Amino acid sequence: MKEISIIEDNEKIRTLIQKFLDNQPEFTCTRVFDAVEPFLQELKTKTHPNVVLMDIDLPGMNGIEGMKLIKSQYPNIEIIMLTIYHDSHKIFDSLCAGASGYLLKHTSLPEIKESIEVVLNGGSVMSPQIARKVMTYFSSSGHTPDLSKEAKEADKNAENELTMREREIVIGLVDGLSYKMIGDRMDISLDTVRAHIRNIYRKLHVNSKAEVIAKSLRGEI
Template sequence: MAVIGIVEDNKKIRDLIQRYLDMQDKMDCPVAVDSVEEMLEHLKEHQKPDVILMDIQLPGMSGIKGMEIIKEKYPEIEIIMLTVYHDSHKIFDSLKAGASGYLLKHTSLPEIKESIESLLKGGAPMSPQIARKVISHFNEETPKKNENSALTNREQDIVNGLVDGLSYKMIADRYDISIDTVRAHIRNIYKKLHVNSKAEVITKSLRGEI
């Protein structure tokens, strides 16, 4: 059962998404709050969600700043931004802060569910409009190849699997290793590259920085 949390200050949207996710067979959404501060208080006392849907513009702390704090304290929690903002600045600030996905608020409820499922299988879900901006950004930048990459050959294999959109299980099958070994490699890759999410690893790889 995947446990989902929501940080969204629009009560109508928040309640709608929570009700929908609670109706799904393999999802439970026990916490839906309107601020990062409330979510941080919840995390101190309750079961940690597997995934948090996070708005950016919130009362009090912004979603991007809140995500940085949550990822630092609870790095195992995956975060998908769910917002109206589609400017490049906020997209890349979110990815740098540790977002594993970025969806726009007009995303349908079934698509939100599918995005959560994709994320839990190792994907990095993005609305098509966001994905186009990311690709455009990569195409405009001059690649900066890091010839002295600290990654081992096997870690580079794992990165290639992530870029190809493979789940941890599929990566394990591709290279005939266990899922636990894949997870251990992922943790080492995060440390070496100073990143917090699969999306950042993929970003660095596509920019030729690995």
Template sequence: MPDIKVAIFEDNKPRRELLQMLLETSDGFECTGAWEHCGQVIKNIVTNMPDVILMDIDMPGVNGIEGMRLVKKQFPGIKVLMQTIFEDESKIFDAVLAGADGYILKKTPPLKLLDAIREVLDGGAPMTPTVARQVLQLFNNKHYKNTTDNFDLTEREHEILKLLVKGLSYKMIAAECNISYATVNSHITHIYEKLHVSNAAEAVAKALGQHII
């Protein structure tokens, strides 16, 4: 199995170097580059296309959310895992709406960060539990129009969507529901189709925004 290629955008030099070292010394990972801002994000990644980008939200000039929009517009297949601090409430909300594939706290332990990279590449939406709760609170405070439409989700699909919103990985959902990983993947594919979304981040945003759960 080829190594997972990861690019880093982080303006804090010590943290950027630690992330680069983590990737370069971990089996199954390759760091394709590390930059302090998104001023030339497309130029930075185009020569050695990453599978996943670790994207800091707060950076000078072009911030992480704008950088992510640029990447997604030109290379929608690249997964973007946003890194944030707990206090960035509105920025977490903006990242969700902009289509972030996952959002985790910067204090996430190294092994859990590597797990999150694997998870987002596998189609999941890794989300630190504290961030998940924050996102839920943010959506509740935005006065979104409520809806009685459940999009014809089955009871099991509704259960899985709820666990996805809580930030559980596919493996954790499989264990919680006592079903196989493949079955979880199948259910989530059906959920995407019914919600008319293309990835886990959009599914989470829609579930919260329209009060499906």
């Protein structure tokens, strides 16, 4: 049984998603929060959920800052960002901060469940708008703000550059191919495409970590 937590300040939306997920036999969803800070407090003493659905605009610490903190301390918690609109800038920022995926809040409840399952199976999804941002990010040199030499060196680490295969997927997405078409073209399954996308997100997060170090001084570390 996988545990899902929700951090969302809109009580109705939060409760609706919670009740629905809690009714699913494969999930439990009882711990919900209206801000990042109490969630962090809870993690200090209690067990950690497998997946967190988190709003971007939260009172106090916003979702993106909060995500950086959560991911820096509890890298194993998968976080799915919730947003009302497909604001590709915010979504991209949250992916850089360590999100495993994102969902529009008005996504139907069964689809929300499906997305959580994709993430639990090690996959993620990506839209063309995000794919383009990912491509620009990885192709431009020096994509991290110059903070410290260590961070720069970490940045040069080849492990964190995209592989040919990942690049192919991103280009395919920018070209507007569906996952199925990409899978057919590369002769891999849909799940493999999703797993590759997840790995691209992971690299995005690793490469953006220099920022985490400095900014999180305000809050954690």
